[in-house]
Amino acid sequence: MVIEEGSPGPSRPPGDRRPRQREKDKQQEKQQACEGFSIRAMMKNSVVRGPPPAGSVKPRPAKRTVFRKFYERGDLPIAVQHDGVGNKIAWKVEIENLDYHYFLPLFFDGLCETEFPYEFFARQGVHDLLEHGGNKILPVVPQLIIPIKNALNLRNRQVLCTTLKVIQHLVVSAEMVGEALVPYYRQILPILSIFKHMDVNLGDGIEYSQQKRENIGVLIKETLELFERYGGEDAYINIKYMIPTYGSCM
Amino acid sequence: MVTHKVPDLPTCLEEKHSLGESSTSCEEELNINDMKMSKVSEVMTKADIKPKSMHRAKIWSGDIENLYRFQQAGYRDEVEYKQVKQVNEVECWPETGFVKKLQRRDNTFYYYNRQRECEDKDVPKVKVYVY
Numbered sequence: 001m002v003i004e005e006g007s008p009g010p011s012r013p014p015g016d017r018r019p020r021q022r023e024k025d026k027q028q029e030k031q032q033a034c035e036g037f038s039i040r041a042m043m044k045n046s047v048v049r050g051p052p053p054a055g056s057v058k059p060r061p062a063k064r065t066v067f068r069k070f071y072e073r074g075d076l077p078i079a080v081q082h083d084g085v086g087n088k089i090a091w092k093v094e095i096e097n098l099d100y101h102y103f104l105p106l107f108f109d110g111l112c113e114t115e116f117p118y119e120f121f122a123r124q125g126v127h128d129l130l131e132h133g134g135n136k137i138l139p140v141v142p143q144l145i146i147p148i149k150n151a152l153n154l155r156n157r158q159v160l161c162t163t164l165k166v167i168q169h170l171v172v173s174a175e176m177v178g179e180a181l182v183p184y185y186r187q188i189l190p191i192l193s194i195f196k197h198m199d200v201n202l203g204d205g206i207e208y209s210q211q212k213r214e215n216i217g218v219l220i221k222e223t224l225e226l227f228e229r230y231g232g233e234d235a236y237i238n239i240k241y242m243i244p245t246y247g248s249c250m
Numbered sequence: 251m252v253t254h255k256v257p258d259l260p261t262c263l264e265e266k267h268s269l270g271e272s273s274t275s276c277e278e279e280l281n282i283n284d285m286k287m288s289k290v291s292e293v294m295t296k297a298d299i300k301p302k303s304m305h306r307a308k309i310w311s312g313d314i315e316n317l318y319r320f321q322q323a324g325y326r327d328e329v330e331y332k333q334v335k336q337v338n339e340v341e342c343w344p345e346t347g348f349v350k351k352l353q354r355r356d357n358t359f360y361y362y363n364r365q366r367e368c369e370d371k372d373v374p375k376v377k378v379y380v381y
Contacts, residue, residue, distance in 0.1 A: 083322060128361045
């Protein structure tokens with residue numbers, strides 16, 4: 001008896017399952033998708049749709065920058081040299097004689113650009129100015145925050161990569177710059193918090209953007225670690241306040 | 251290395267005019283000075299000196315890095331730069347000793363990084379001139 005009753009599992013013909021599936025399908029067909037918090041949403045056969053995407057990582061349209069205007073007007077003391085190795089900036093005046101209060105924020109403003117030659121000039125110009133600025137950089141730091149914030153707020157992947165690399169260079173460019181940036185974490189870090197998770201777990205796959213230094217998640221992690229290393233005592237607690245998922249590297 | 255082709259040398263000519271000396275005395279003076287100067291400046295003093303041979307770099311080194319920087323700016327090497335720009339010193343990074351700033355022939359400036367710029371793929375592009 002028991003054997004006869006217990007037999008249905010494996011030996012049951014496949015035709016027996018179909019009616020159940022049909023019933024389920026019918027039930028699903030009856031269910032209607034509707035908006036949340038509506039009267040229809042309270043009906044038994046209704047399924048509430050998820051919320052629309054908020055667009056927190058959606059790129060914003062770029063505006064025309066002051067840097068572009070100045071370059072087109074011929075106000076910047078730079079020229080491009082096309083070499084076999086790669087393009088390079090030729091400075092028409094010595095960097096040591098430049099007014100950093102005027103030129104450094106101007107070049108930082110150009111970080112919002114994505115087109116050649118503006119993007120190249122801004123990126124390379126900032127690099128040269130930071131590399132050769134020394135003590136002149138520290139007093140200009142407060143003026144750099146708004147251009148950095150504007151560039152990050154565009155949420156354009158290319159601009160984000162460039163800006164993160166520039167921030168990394170800025171932090172190590174001179175003494176005390178890392179500490180001078182701590183009061184401005186509230187302006188800089190919210191965007192980093194949004195993009196921090198943008199790092200895909202590929203298992204044992206090869207992530208090519210890592211070699212090219214275009215992986216935003218990794219760049220943000222590096223930047224935050226630099227902030228903590230160079231930001232002094234208060235850096236960690238301030239970073240943690242803005243980005244709760246950040247773990248200390250020290 | 252030999253100092254018998256000096257007459258074209260601008261510095262030497264200046265001396266000759268100012269002091270009213272013959273070219274041979276100028277040569278002697280140069281010989282004495284050359285003993286004290288480094289190898290590079292020794293070659294530099296002969297204005298019209300031309301390299302005898304050239305070969306390509308194979309392995310990166312500090313010298314190759316500097317040559318790369320000079321050649322990016324449009325000069326053969328430090329010797330030619332000093333001749334053309336009439337300077338005694340080239341600005342270098344104190345940490346690494348690499349060239350920091352060069353003035354091109356069109357009087358624009360090239361600025362170089364503190365760290366190595368010449369990547370391995372660019373090393374064979376560097377020309378090493380032998381005098």
